[in-house]
Amino acid sequence: MPKIKKVSYILAIVLSVIYLFWRVFFTIPWHAHIFTLIFALLLVGSEIFSSFTAYVLIIFRLIRADKTQKLEIPKFDLQQPIPKIDVIIVTHNEEVSLLRKTVNAATFMDYPDKSKVNIVIADDGNRPEVRELAKEYQVNYVTMEKNKHAKAGNINNALEQLDAPLFAIFDADMMPFSNFLTSSVPFFTENFAELEEDPDHTKPIGFVQTPQSFYNADIFQFNLFLQDAVVNEQDFFSRDVNVLNGSNGHALFTGSNAVFLREIVDKVGGFPTDTITEDFELGTKINSEGYISIATREPVSSGITPVDIKSVIKQRTRWARGVIQSCRNMHIFTNPKITLLNRIILINTWLYWWSFSRRLIYIAAPLLYALFKVQVVNANFWILMIVWAPGYFLLHFVLGDTSSNIRNERWGEIQETFFAPYLFIPVILESIGIKAKKFKVTDKNVKFSIVDKLYIIPYFVMWALTLLAIVKFNYGKWGSEIIVGSVITFWLVMHFINLSFCLFISMKRDINRKSERFVRHAKGKIMVNGEWAKFKTRDVSDGGFSFEFVNKDLRLKMNDQVEGIIYHENFPIKFKCTVARAVDTEPIWHGVVVKIDKKEDQDHYLQLIYDGENQFLSKEQDHWMTPFDELHLNVILRMKELERNATQFMRQR
Structure with a gap:
């Protein structure tokens, strides 16, 4: 990293610390009304915590820039023994059709010696149809009745019946790619060799966490029409923050698509059953025993993420409560077995779940002043500009510079604002020991109801109040009055934009x-007029695919029924299909609905679809698209949708 960048990073932190010192000692209204004082203290506390999380990110970027550690995935050394591995697919009540895709994908995983891969379905529901699925795919089936410890109990029960030195964990909807094992297990085989050669200077690897990746658009991408402009919200942690954690040997376990060293999991007592985020707590226990953990960047599995607001909020509430439970269980502030670096990571993780409360405080502070003249910061405007502005803008410039291509700071604020109204109360309740009575596995099936429309209420109330505050605060002001009030106006406008997105x-x-459709360029041939005509697919899905003929002069008509072969690698998949779409403009292509009879062909077709990422979804944020462009796009598309619905309504009448 260039020296000038390092200097700017350090200067940003220094100026920010000076500002916080000034805020604490010179701007708190100690003699104000008790309500004003409490809110003022909450505000300054929020600023301190926000700055701490920013410092951690900046310092970790600096540390990583100075590291020479290779992050490349090692290759199997075939001179070394290939370890046995148990692949545990955990299921509770998911649909068998969804589970089938994961089991099928697991059977296609590459490994130097596939006889050493033992695939196990761990079903705590004891369902006959899942037992039949295991029999169909010739994999092992482990069940239990009356599970009192949810997912952790299910996994522990399976581990009691397994003995491989390594094991991998998959949720029922998280399908491994064919290269999953070759992208994770070599870390262990390389570590085994290094431990044997130099045990005094080598730390053992406890687990390798691969990214949480999803093949459908999340609620932000889908509802904002931004599948090709913004990245899945969870990618920022999985492919960026956790990779930073892993570069320091303390990646967090995120629940699925990870590979573990069996001996350390046994040593810490298996998967914890005293929390609803057994993944986070298990990873922390492993690190506390001196074992390192690694997070990789490139996805080697893919699952489905909920897109209805009710399921998303329930999922995040469970995560928030669980992390707070685990932090309390592990005594992250005082536990002597937790190293300083790991403690910083854990505290930073704990603080993340408080960011939603902080976001509400940030929204409320300018509203209180603009609407009710409640002043929670005692500061002269010009002194504020001298002390606050340089540190604030330099810090945010540095955060932008240190941001990866996955997500910028503005999108982080929008996502925090979205979750804030629904997470701050559960976080507070869990922190004071009031636990939720019942938790359910997140339902990945989309289920919209009239209740979903009520979730808009807190956003609309805050949005309306912010709009009112902007108008009231600036109405009738001229000249220097506008300048002096510009800081309040600045924050009101920022929150107004965020709430508009919400x-x-x-x-x-x-x-x-x-x-879902996936970009796949598979070759095949279709019988047309008694002769085979070659084609290449454009995209594929569970129901069919679209393709272009090699011979551009060939045409099929709507509802034509034909048969053909499509190749998954070198395997011929026989199918029958009906033409559902025929596009005559360049590029000329056809869309077909397929029917595949043989099970082996069906399995290969599923693998053709799901062995790889969904390239229709963006992997990087489009930095050329501003928030105003995104808002404008949503206004236009929403208006078109209303117009289309109105037209359909009039036709029905």
Whole structure:
């Protein structure tokens, strides 16, 4: 990293610390009304915590820039023994059709010696149809009745019946790619060799966490029409923050698609059953025993993420409560077995779940002043500009510079604002020991109801109040009055933009497609007029695919029924199909609905679809698209949708 960048990073932290010192000692209204004083203290506390999380990110970027550690995935050394591995697919009550895709994908994983891969379905529901699925795919089936410890109990029960030195964990909807094992296990085989050669200077690897990746658009991408402009919200942690954690040997376990060293899991007592985030707590226990953990960047599995607001909020509430439970269980502030670096990571993780309360405080502070003249910061405007502005803007410039291509700071604020109204109360309740009575596994099936429309209420109330505050605060002001009030106006406008996004996010979109499409360029041939005609697919899905003929002069008509072969690698998949779409304009292509009879062909077709990421979804944020462009896009598309619905209504009448 260039020296000038390092200097700017350090200067940003120094100026920010000076500002915080000034805020604490010179701006708190100690003699104000008790309500004003409490809110003032909450505000300054929020600023301190926000700055701490920013410092951690900046310092970790600096540390990583100075490291020479290779992050490349090692290759199997075939001179070394290939370890046995148990692949545990955990299921509770998920649909068998969804589970089938994961089991099928697991059977296609590459490994130097596939006889050493033992695939196990761990079903705590003791379902006959899941037992039959295991029999169909010739994998092992482990069950239990009356599970009192949810997912952790299910996994522990399976581990009691397994003995491989390594094991991998998959949720029922998280399908491994064919290269999953070759992208994770070599870390262990390389570590085994290094431990044997130099045990005094080598730390053992406890687990390798691969990214949480999803093949469908999340609630932000989908509801904002931004699948090709912004990245899945969870990618920022999985492919950026956790990779930073892992570069320091303390990656967090995120619940699925990870590989573990069996001996350390046994040593810490298996998967914890005293929390609803057994993943986070298990990873912390492993690190506390001196074992390191690694997080990789490139996805080697893919699952489905909920897109209805009710399921998303329930999922995040469970995560928030669980992390707070685990932090309390592990005594992250005082536990002597936790190293300083790991303690910083854990505290930073704990603080993340308080960011939603902080976001509400940030929204309320300018509203209180603009609408009710409640002043929670005693500061002269010009002194504020001298002390606050340089540190604030330099810090945010540095945060932008240190941001990866996955997500910028502005999108982080929008996402925090979205979750804030629904997470701050559960976080507070869990922190004071009031636990939720019952938790359910997140339902990944989209289920919209009239209740979903009510989720918009807190966003609309805050949005309306912010709009009112902007108008009231600036109405009638001229000249220097506008300048002096510019800081309040600045924050009001920022929050107004964020809340506008939240309104659009909470407005559901209709899902017209039954299954996701994936860009796949497979070769095949179709019988046309008694002769085989070659084609290449454009995209594929569970229900069919679209393709272009090699011979551009060939045409099929709507509803034509033909048969053909499509190749998954070198395997011929026989199918029958009906033409559902025929596009005569360049590029000329056809869309077909397929029917595949043989099970082996069906399995290969599923693997053709799901062995790889969904390239229709963006992997990097489009930095050329501003928030104003995104808001404008949503206004236009929402208006078109209203116009289309109105037209359909008039036709029905």
